Amino acid sequence: MPTIGVFALQGDVREHVRSLEEAGAKAVPVRRPAELDAVDGMVIPGGESTTMWKLAETFDLLEPLRMRIKNGMPAYGSCAGMIMLADRIEGGIEGQRTVGGIDMTVRRNAFGRQVDSFEADIDFAGRGALRAVFIRAPWVESVGPEVEVLALAEPGDRIVAVRQGPLLATSFHPELTPDAGVHSYFVEMVREL
Numbered sequence: 001m002p003t004i005g006v007f008a009l010q011g012d013v014r015e016h017v018r019s020l021e022e023a024g025a026k027a028v029p030v031r032r033p034a035e036l037d038a039v040d041g042m043v044i045p046g047g048e049s050t051t052m053w054k055l056a057e058t059f060d061l062l063e064p065l066r067m068r069i070k071n072g073m074p075a076y077g078s079c080a081g082m083i084m085l086a087d088r089i090e091g092g093i094e095g096q097r098t099v100g101g102i103d104m105t106v107r108r109n110a111f112g113r114q115v116d117s118f119e120a121d122i123d124f125a126g127r128g129a130l131r132a133v134f135i136r137a138p139w140v141e142s143v144g145p146e147v148e149v150l151a152l153a154e155p156g157d158r159i160v161a162v163r164q165g166p167l168l169a170t171s172f173h174p175e176l177t178p179d180a181g182v183h184s185y186f187v188e189m190v191r192e193l
């Protein structure tokens, strides 16, 4: 059984732990570099990317995360986590940095504010309909040639799920629904590597 860490300095950590366990992984919260060393893959949850970035710097987790990802560790980011895995962001705050790894430009809060949050049925990775929850969600503006688009959403057929090698990101929050499909997809990715 793979051990998957959940970035636990900020965000909806418990929900990801539950979804990962449902998908057949051992899930552990990660707050320190030593804890990061012990996992086979990482999830960066939904939450607030600006706060995640600041806390990751303060707790010396940003650089170790970047290194593990550079060395091929699988990672999955939902919503704020998607922003953290983007090489480039639009609409970030002054100086905002990410972990990076996926050759894409992500627009923060692209679908609107908290009041514009919505749910939609989307087709994820050709696996049929999946209920997707969007909360102040980003969308992907553009992707590099190595990036595979896994899902689009209305309005505007925006890119809301992508994969680049061992890295996966979604604009939406599968951890907030009972369907563990996206987490199962990620756990399979970790098993394959």
Ligand SMILES: NC(=O)CC[C@H](N)C(=O)O
Pocket: 045, 046, 047, 048, 049, 050, 078, 079, 080, 081, 083, 108, 109, 135, 136, 137, 138
């Ligand atoms: N639900 C979310 O994760 C929202 C993400 C948030 N808008 C951010 O920029 O980090």
